Amino acid sequence: xxxxxxxxxxxxxxxxxxxxxxxxxxxxxxxxxxxxxxxxxxxxxxxxxxxxxxxxxxxxxxxxxxxxxxxxxxxxxxxxxxxxxxxxxxxxxxxxxxxxxxxxxxxxxxxxxxxxxx
Amino acid sequence: xxxxxxxxxxxxxxxxxxxxxxxxxxxxxxxxxxxxxxxxxxxxxxxxxxxxxxxxxxxxxxxxxxxxxxxxxxxxxxxxxxxxxxxxxxxxxxxxxxxxxxxxxxxxxxxxxxxxxxxxxxxxxxxxxxxxxxxxxxxxxxxxxxxxxxxxxxxxxxxxxxxxxxxxxxxxxxxxxxxxxxxxxxxxxxxxxxxxxxxxxxxxxxxxxxxxxxxxxxxxxxxxxxxxxxxxxxxxxxxxxxxxxxxxxxxxxxxxxxxxxxxxxxxxxxxxxxxxxxxxxxxxxxxxxxxxxxxxxxxxxxxxxxxxxxxxxxxxxxxxxxxxxxxxxxxxxxxxxxxxxxxxxxxxxxxxxxxxxxxxxxxxxxxxxxxxxxxxxxxxxxxxxxxxxxxxxxxxxxxxxxxxxxxxxxxxxxx
Numbered sequence: 001x002x003x004x005x006x007x008x009x010x011x012x013x014x015x016x017x018x019x020x021x022x023x024x025x026x027x028x029x030x031x032x033x034x035x036x037x038x039x040x041x042x043x044x045x046x047x048x049x050x051x052x053x054x055x056x057x058x059x060x061x062x063x064x065x066x067x068x069x070x071x072x073x074x075x076x077x078x079x080x081x082x083x084x085x086x087x088x089x090x091x092x093x094x095x096x097x098x099x100x101x102x103x104x105x106x107x108x109x110x111x112x113x114x115x116x117x118x
Numbered sequence: 119x120x121x122x123x124x125x126x127x128x129x130x131x132x133x134x135x136x137x138x139x140x141x142x143x144x145x146x147x148x149x150x151x152x153x154x155x156x157x158x159x160x161x162x163x164x165x166x167x168x169x170x171x172x173x174x175x176x177x178x179x180x181x182x183x184x185x186x187x188x189x190x191x192x193x194x195x196x197x198x199x200x201x202x203x204x205x206x207x208x209x210x211x212x213x214x215x216x217x218x219x220x221x222x223x224x225x226x227x228x229x230x231x232x233x234x235x236x237x238x239x240x241x242x243x244x245x246x247x248x249x250x251x252x253x254x255x256x257x258x259x260x261x262x263x264x265x266x267x268x269x270x271x272x273x274x275x276x277x278x279x280x281x282x283x284x285x286x287x288x289x290x291x292x293x294x295x296x297x298x299x300x301x302x303x304x305x306x307x308x309x310x311x312x313x314x315x316x317x318x319x320x321x322x323x324x325x326x327x328x329x330x331x332x333x334x335x336x337x338x339x340x341x342x343x344x345x346x347x348x349x350x351x352x353x354x355x356x357x358x359x360x361x362x363x364x365x366x367x368x369x370x371x372x373x374x375x376x377x378x379x380x381x382x383x384x385x386x387x388x389x390x391x392x393x394x395x396x397x398x399x400x401x402x403x404x405x406x407x408x409x410x411x412x413x414x415x416x417x418x419x420x421x422x423x424x425x426x427x428x429x430x431x432x433x434x435x436x437x438x439x440x441x442x443x444x445x446x447x448x449x450x451x452x453x454x455x456x457x458x459x460x461x462x463x464x465x466x467x468x469x470x471x472x473x474x475x476x477x478x479x480x481x482x483x484x485x486x487x488x489x490x491x492x493x494x495x496x497x498x499x500x501x502x503x504x505x506x507x508x509x510x511x512x513x514x515x516x517x518x519x520x521x522x523x524x525x526x527x528x529x530x531x532x533x
Contacts, residue, residue, distance in 0.1 A: 109278075
């Protein structure tokens with residue numbers, strides 16, 4: 001079963017981190033990615049550019065509008081994701097808890113919907 | 119015959135359901151339908167002859183019905199001829215396996231990924247004997263809202279794949295804590311008689327005690343990782359039994375709150391107290407590292423054992439609150455310790471500890487009420503009156519408001 005782990009961080013807090021700490025944090029991410037790849041749980045994963053680069057797109061009454069920024073203003077922003085394979089929610093939670101941002105921001109764990117094919 | 123089936127339904131529904139959910143891979147809805155069908159089938163089948171093992175019969179029929187449904191669904195989806203056998207890997211039902219199924223059910227219903235109110239509702243619905251309507255009435259919600267809450271929880275269990283398992287040793291202590299928190303939430307909802315129908319509230323207390331007993335029974339197994347949770351479950355059960363033993367003396371005929379020191383101890387439920395006192399040593403003994411429920415039970419036990427308020431071992435109670443504070447460093451625990459110290463070493467010592475909690479508890483009516491009481495005992499009437507007024511300004515329930523008002527009036531008369 002696949003779970004999408006959405007990583008939310010407070011960008012201002014991350015920016016304020018001293019360089020040495022930032023480097024250690026990044027190294028932790030590299031290690032986590034290598035670990036989940038090695039254990040066979042990793043399906044995909046990426047980090048995202050800061051929320052300042054985000055654009056929200058909507059079509060209303062047939063008219064396209066684009067706005068600067070994310071859909072909702074929140075204290076924590078979507079900063080990346082891992083798509084993982086886990087046997088159940090407990091295993092997914094255990095893996096999500098090892099994502100370095102779990103200690104600073106939060107990780108939203110969402111099961112991926114499976115459609116019954118023919 | 120109908121009466122027999124009704125009795126078996128009440129006694130066995132949770133066990134049969136727990137064992138059926140295992141073959142439906144955590145699909146609660148499907149399992150509930152299959153269990154319902156099995157009991158309907160029993161009405162006809164048992165008219166001819168009642169089986170020797172009604173529970174085994176029901177589990178067998180319910181599982182078969184669930185498996186049939188799964189197979190039919192598989193066919194419907196036109197899967198290949200070799201449809202996965204849903205029953206694969208399931209051994210015939212052994213008594214130990216049934217106990218394990220109910221423990222699994224408890225852990226699944228109280229999974230931390232479910233909201234606490236959903237955990238409570240699901241536990242009461244599946245393991246307890248309450249209907250959705252009864253649960254709704256107990257928690258003062260509309261039946262439709264409660265039904266929706268249950269459906270949402272069951273959907274999440276299925277779609278997010280919350281496992282139907284006793285957690286492994288590393289996760290067990292924290293998960294057992296969640297189960298106990300849910301049971302204690304049920305108990306407190308019934309015990310804090312601040313709102314709702316009194317009779318239903320009694321039901322909630324009884325139901326929580328029943329669930330506590332069940333958790334003790336289910337964790338009393340030959341597995342080292344269950345020893346800690348079992349000790350703490352005994353502590354929780356003892357705590358609930360001790361509180362509940364005083365139920366008839368907490369509120370007087372006029373519906374007014376009666377303080378522990380003013381309660382008629384002759385009317386406490388002695389049989390229930392004795393049962394609880396039998397549990398406390400085992401609850402406390404676990405590796406010398408007693409859990410918060412065991413410590414609270416030990417405190418309640420000291421109150422229950424005292425023949426009169428004056429005969430209470432306050433020094434021991436203060437020490438136990440100190441120990442509890444080490445485990446749960448909250449301001450409310452510290453306030454309780456301050457009250458015990460005041461009883462053991464005098465009001466002045468208690469007041470000093472209470473005043474030190476001002477920053478954290480200034481918004482809490484019981485902090486003001488405690489200060490008021492200690493100031494009154496020290497003869498500082500004017501300050502006591504101000505503290506009672508501060509408590510009154512923050513109090514939540516009507517009986518507590520009336521109690522504080524009476525205290526304030528008595529102070530004015532004395533002054």
